[in-house]
Amino acid sequence: MSQHDYDVVVVGAGFAGLYQLYKLRALGFRVRLYEAGAELGGIWYWNCYPGARVDTHVPMYEFGLEEIWSEWNWSERFPGWEELRRYFEFVDRKLDLRRDIQFNTRVSGATFDTAGNQWQIELDPGETVRAKFMVLCVGFGSKIFIPEMKGLERFEGACHHTARWPQQGLDFKGKRVAVIGTGASGVQVAQVASREAAQLTVFQRTPCLALPMRQQKLDAATLAEWKKGYPERYAKRRDTFGGFDFNLLEGSALAVSDAERKAKYQELWDEGGFHFWIGTWMEVLTNEAVNRTAYDFWRDKTRARIKDPAIADVLAPMEPPYPFGTKRPSLEQGYFEIFDQDNVRLVDLNADPIEEITARGIRTRSGEQAFDVIVLATGFDAVSGGLTNIDIRGTRGQTLKQRWVEGTRTYLGMATAGFPNLLYLYGPQSPSGFCNGPSCAELQGDWVLRCLSDLREKNIDRIEATEMAEAVWGQIVQGLGEMTLFPRANSWYMGANVPGKPREMLNYPGGLALYLQQCEAVADKGYEGFALDREPVPPTLHQGQPVFEVARLMAALQASHAADACAISPENENAGGVA
Numbered sequence: 001m002s003q004h005d006y007d008v009v010v011v012g013a014g015f016a017g018l019y020q021l022y023k024l025r026a027l028g029f030r031v032r033l034y035e036a037g038a039e040l041g042g043i044w045y046w047n048c049y050p051g052a053r054v055d056t057h058v059p060m061y062e063f064g065l066e067e068i069w070s071e072w073n074w075s076e077r078f079p080g081w082e083e084l085r086r087y088f089e090f091v092d093r094k095l096d097l098r099r100d101i102q103f104n105t106r107v108s109g110a111t112f113d114t115a116g117n118q119w120q121i122e123l124d125p126g127e128t129v130r131a132k133f134m135v136l137c138v139g140f141g142s143k144i145f146i147p148e149m150k151g152l153e154r155f156e157g158a159c160h161h162t163a164r165w166p167q168q169g170l171d172f173k174g175k176r177v178a179v180i181g182t183g184a185s186g187v188q189v190a191q192v193a194s195r196e197a198a199q200l201t202v203f204q205r206t207p208c209l210a211l212p213m214r215q216q217k218l219d220a221a222t223l224a225e226w227k228k229g230y231p232e233r234y235a236k237r238r239d240t241f242g243g244f245d246f247n248l249l250e251g252s253a254l255a256v257s258d259a260e261r262k263a264k265y266q267e268l269w270d271e272g273g274f275h276f277w278i279g280t281w282m283e284v285l286t287n288e289a290v291n292r293t294a295y296d297f298w299r300d301k302t303r304a305r306i307k308d309p310a311i312a313d314v315l316a317p318m319e320p321p322y323p324f325g326t327k328r329p330s331l332e333q334g335y336f337e338i339f340d341q342d343n344v345r346l347v348d349l350n351a352d353p354i355e356e357i358t359a360r361g362i363r364t365r366s367g368e369q370a371f372d373v374i375v376l377a378t379g380f381d382a383v384s385g386g387l388t389n390i391d392i393r394g395t396r397g398q399t400l401k402q403r404w405v406e407g408t409r410t411y412l413g414m415a416t417a418g419f420p421n422l423l424y425l426y427g428p429q430s431p432s433g434f435c436n437g438p439s440c441a442e443l444q445g446d447w448v449l450r451c452l453s454d455l456r457e458k459n460i461d462r463i464e465a466t467e468m469a470e471a472v473w474g475q476i477v478q479g480l481g482e483m484t485l486f487p488r489a490n491s492w493y494m495g496a497n498v499p500g501k502p503r504e505m506l507n508y509p510g511g512l513a514l515y516l517q518q519c520e521a522v523a524d525k526g527y528e529g530f531a532l533d534r535e536p537v538p539p540t541l542h543q544g545q546p547v548f549e550v551a552r553l554m555a556a557l558q559a560s561h562a563a564d565a566c567a568i569s570p571e572n573e574n575a576g577g578v579a
């Protein structure tokens with residue numbers, strides 16, 4: 001009789017965890033899924049604030065499983081949280097998932113039992129289970145971030161982080177509402193509050209370079225037509241930068257005239273969603289001069305929508321606050337227009353910082369304002385926080401948090417030395433932040449499924465990333481990152497939104513396609529870079545081996561850097577905007 005309770009314990013019931021459960025079960029693994037929330041959906045369980053909506057269009061934002069998409073019809077191109085919850089209920093019914101899920105159960109810790117090659121997993125409320133493998137699917141945003149704000153506990157009104165919104169809802173009607181933070185969540189909640197609240201004040205620290213969502217209502221006839229092309233669209237995801245059904249543009253932004261570049265920007269702008277971000281030229285993200293043309297285009301389009309020039313200077317300044325696209329753009333639906341309404345006020349925290357939260361409201365340098373509701377749209381200890389939040393103790397007695405105290409260390413963004421038989425999805429040093437949930441869940445998830453199946457077939461009980469492979473992977477991720485403009489922004493991509501968190505490139509910036517090629521090559525070579533069972537470290541990694549094929553991309557990026565600045569004259573740069 002086997003000594004462990006399960007072959008695999010999966011943590012988290014969002015897209016990634018549910019996909020693992022469904023597929024692992026089909027492969028004959030004994031699997032159990034634990035979920036801290038009371039229902040399926042992952043972030044869509046927690047993020048039920050007014051206006052919460054996905055920023056990836058369907059059908060990219062749904063399972064590519066035909067048994068699901070063939071029967072499910074969305075009502076909108078970018079669905080809201082209520083519809084997403086209904087979708088997960090449907091998925092549950094179709095795939096019969098619930099019988100292997102334990103809700104309201106947080107995985108609080110885990111210890112690796114070296115003798116038995118298994119994880120002892122502690123659950124809260126108290127219980128311990130044993131599993132040979134643990135697959136963490138806790139998402140990029142499961143650990144919320146609330147900045148230190150003097151007096152926050154004194155506030156007598158309602159105060160909630162967007163990702164801990166009361167499940168029973170909270171009505172803004174007739175209330176005085178404050179929104180702190182202007183990322184995706186802040187923008188969405190502010191749009192709703194501007195319609196419902198008696199008075200809305202948005203506290204902005206950094207301008208949000210939000211893009212037009214271009215929402216679209218969908219009907220059965222449209223979807224029936226679309227569905228004919230779904231298999232090709234899903235297949236295309238693995239060949240693209242961001243796991244979408246569109247890709248970066250081919251060729252160089254420097255090889256086209258200003259007029260051609262602007263015409264292309266206009267096309268991408270009209271498409272809506274993320275087309276203007278990761279459907280553009282790679283050079284927008286790597287070359288400062290090209291980036292400036294994209295910023296100027298965005299700025300001029302946006303300023304044209306704001307009546308008051310002083311407000312326009314705060315929302316869409318003449319000079320870029322950071323290179324365009326180096327913070328994940330939010331998608332908006334009339335966001336910039338709300339600031340022309342009489343009931344909406346914008347506070348620029350750089351000019352008028354918050355001094356304290358009082359019992360009645362918020363005191364900034366210029367004075368106190370009373371509120372009934374404070375919305376903390378302040379984001380997450382993103383990408384790594386959900387993993388380090390669990391007290392996972394590896395073979396060296398160290399927790400994952402301790403191991404990553406000076407920066408994350410992973411191999412392929414899915415494994416860490418000293419933590420055998422532990423794999424994670426959407427993790428640091430994987431492309432998760434530039435991608436979308438379902439694409440990562442399925443494509444990165446397929447690699448995990450392949451790995452666990454291969455190990456079972458070969459009777460291998462233990463897999464562990466080597467420190468050497470980890471070091472190489474870290475160099476690739478940071479090296480690629482340095483060739484981009486991402487390090488120039490204080491974003492969660494860089495771990496820079498949480499004070500004290502090491503500043504590093506937290507996401508693999510080479511694109512999903514290249515990432516998957518590298519992962520597949522590692523598996524094809526018998527899990528190169530991993531130690532299997534108790535074998536000594538496998539063959540030395542060296543230049544020329546698949547994991548290094550990234551050199552091609554690095555060379556291309558270097559060439560683009562060399563061409564920087566000189567290719568776009570200052571006059572042309574300024575001409576980049578279109579009114």
Ligand code: NA7
Nearest residue numbers: 147180181182183184185186205206328377378379380497
């Ligand atoms: P984000 O994108 O991390 O946004 C958090 C916002 O909170 C952002 O505007 C921050 O300003 C702001 N913030 C953080 N700390 C403070 C303090 N101390 N004072 C004022 N403002 C602050 O989180 P979201 O939840 O909106 O979105 C996360 C992802 O979910 C998003 O990218 C989508 O993929 C979906 P900052 O820009 O740091 O100056």
